[in-house]
Amino acid sequence: MFTLNHLAPALLGAVLLTTVANAQSAAVDSVYTNEGTLAVNVKEITETGIRYTYPNEDVVNTVFKNSVYRVKYKSGRVQSFTEALALNPITGGDDWEKVVLSKLESEIKGLYKLEDVNAKAKGTTEFSNVNKVKNRAFDKLRMETAMLGGNVVFLTDQATNGNLYGSRFQSARSTETFLSGIAYSNRRPSYADFMTQLGTGRDFYLWETQRLGNNSTEISKTFNNTVAHIDSVTDENGQVFVTVSGTEITPGRYRLTYFDTKKIVLMVRDRRQIINLVLGMP
Missing domain, CATH: 2.30.30.100 (SH3 type barrels.)
Known part of the structure; x- marks a missing residue:
């Protein structure tokens, strides 16, 4: 049984x-x-x-x-x-040399479009080295892209005018390079993760202000040690925008380009320049 x-x-x-x-x-x-x-x-x-x-x-x-x-x-x-894996994370303007240049549409598929970028470089005399002037323009394009939070710049237009030597019948002209492109990134800061990290804290230290003017070929830096206050944070179609204020900050709306446990990088762009604010955790 x-x-x-x-x-x-x-x-x-x-x-x-x-x-x-x-x-x-x-x-x-x-x-x-x-x-x-x-x-x-x-x-x-x-x-x-x-x-x-x-x-x-x-x-x-x-x-x-x-x-x-x-x-x-x-x-x-x-x-x-x-x-x-070939695309490096960009933590701010100092990482501009990590930005990748692309001329193929297949290489930007799936990436996040940020903003248009443009660069111009001109030689000082009609004897200027054409390649050096061209390289300055490419460097400027990569600097803009890095400050926008991108790690890829898709080149859409390129034009170079060579040196024109002077004579009795024409004026001398130095070489010029004009570049246009679009900044892309393969990653975006997460609104949820950023809010989790912020918690209830809204006061941070403004460590550094970086600026890149439309006609500049180098990023200028101002080192600060003042308080920056985050007033609000919003998520707009996957992009995180932060309203910030402080004694050495132009109050306004900035886009979050990077953050980790040590720093926050915010970006704003106007008709004259790109500005990055580097905030330190309290």
Whole structure:
């Protein structure tokens, strides 16, 4: 005669099998992006993106590889993607040399568009080195992009006029380079994370003010040691805007470009210049 003691091993085995089966059916792939991890089922890796579906859904979504660091498949295998890894995080204007120049639209797919950038450089005489003048213009374009919080600048237009030597019939002219582009980033500051870090605190130290004028080729810096007060924070279509005031700050609305546990970087742009405020944690 069978008893409960005889049935216990069989019941336990059935429960274990059911648990394992449910765990296997619930297992998903993990796609690690700049803005978090997607728990999904990866369907296909294309030249520019990753196609996936959410659990219990049939709709196929796509995320561009520029914003993906790696994928951990349910099998345990891990695949990394150099597209996102090649783009360095920008913490402010000092990181301008890390900005990547791009001329291919495929390289900016999936990136976040920030603002237009423009740069001009001119030689001092008609004997100026054309390449050095051109390099100054590219450096200026990367400085603008870094101060806007971008790590990629997509070049849309480039024009260089060579030196024109003077003669009896024409005036001398030094070489000039004109560049136009669009600043992009593969990551954006998170409003939720920023608010969590702020907590109830709103007073910070203004460590440094950086400025880049429209006609400047270098970032100027003013070192401060005054209090900056954050009046309000808003999230507008994924961009975080901060209203800030202080004794050495022009009160106004700034865009958050970077933050960590030690500093906050805010940006504002007018017709004459780009300004970065570097705030230190209290």
